[in-house]
Amino acid sequence: MPDFSLDCALAGKGMSTVKGNDILPNYKVSDLSKIDDKALNVSEIRGQLGAYVKGNKVDNISIATGSIIVNGKTEYVLAVSGKSWKGNAPTSVNINGVNYKVIVEDSQSIRNYPSSATQTNLNHAEHKLMSYAKDNYAGQKVDIKVSVENTSKIKPSMCNGCNGSGVKFAEEMGKMPIYICIKEQQEKGHD
Numbered sequence: 066m067p068d069f070s071l072d073c074a075l076a077g078k079g080m081s082t083v084k085g086n087d088i089l090p091n092y093k094v095s096d097l098s099k100i101d102d103k104a105l106n107v108s109e110i111r112g113q114l115g116a117y118v119k120g121n122k123v124d125n126i127s128i129a130t131g132s133i134i135v136n137g138k139t140e141y142v143l144a145v146s147g148k149s150w151k152g153n154a155p156t157s158v159n160i161n162g163v164n165y166k167v168i169v170e171d172s173q174s175i176r177n178y179p180s181s182a183t184q185t186n187l188n189h190a191e192h193k194l195m196s197y198a199k200d201n202y203a204g205q206k207v208d209i210k211v212s213v214e215n216t217s218k219i220k221p222s223m224c225n226g227c228n229g230s231g232v233k234f235a236e237e238m239g240k241m242p243i244y245i246c247i248k249e250q251q252e253k254g255h256d
């Protein structure tokens with residue numbers, strides 16, 4: 066069994082609104098508020114991406130950050146949705162003393178799924194990170210954590226497409242632990 070050291074793997078609150086749990090033993094999804102690695106705090110990172118995204122518009126994009134731990138070494142990765150990353154912006158950035166590799170392109174090595182009636186999750190921030198991780202770390206002993214924040218007021222969590230890709234990702238990474246924290250969907254009466 067993978068060792069999920071974060072308490073969010075077992076957090077009761079919000080689990081009913083989060084898809085993906087318990088489908089595969091190595092795949093866990095929980096809400097963003099439980100993530101304990103500051104380097105994965107997407108809300109904080111968002112405000113510091115102005116110089117790198119088109120039109121300095123950081124408020125309308127989805128952001129995903131990830132930690133990939135192999136042999137005790139951690140690689141931090143970062144992606145924004147769509148084509149928001151400026152063409153001339155660096156693909157390695159330092160934010161609050163942490164170096165992130167920016168995944169600009171979606172290699173599509175993880176299958177895409179519909180996110181709506183007319184679109185797929187191609188180029189979604191978390192899909193870029195999942196595809197990158199598969200391309201570079203499949204078959205290795207690896208521990209992957211991803212946190213995701215979109216800006217939807219109606220559905221601030223992973224879309225259906227990325228939920229499907231997340232399961233596929235965990236499956237294709239073998240038995241390696243995949244842990245995803247997302248901004249929890251708002252519920253009535255929820256603070």
Ligand SMILES: [Zn+2]
Pocket residue numbers: 180186189223224225226227228
């Ligand atoms: Zn998505």
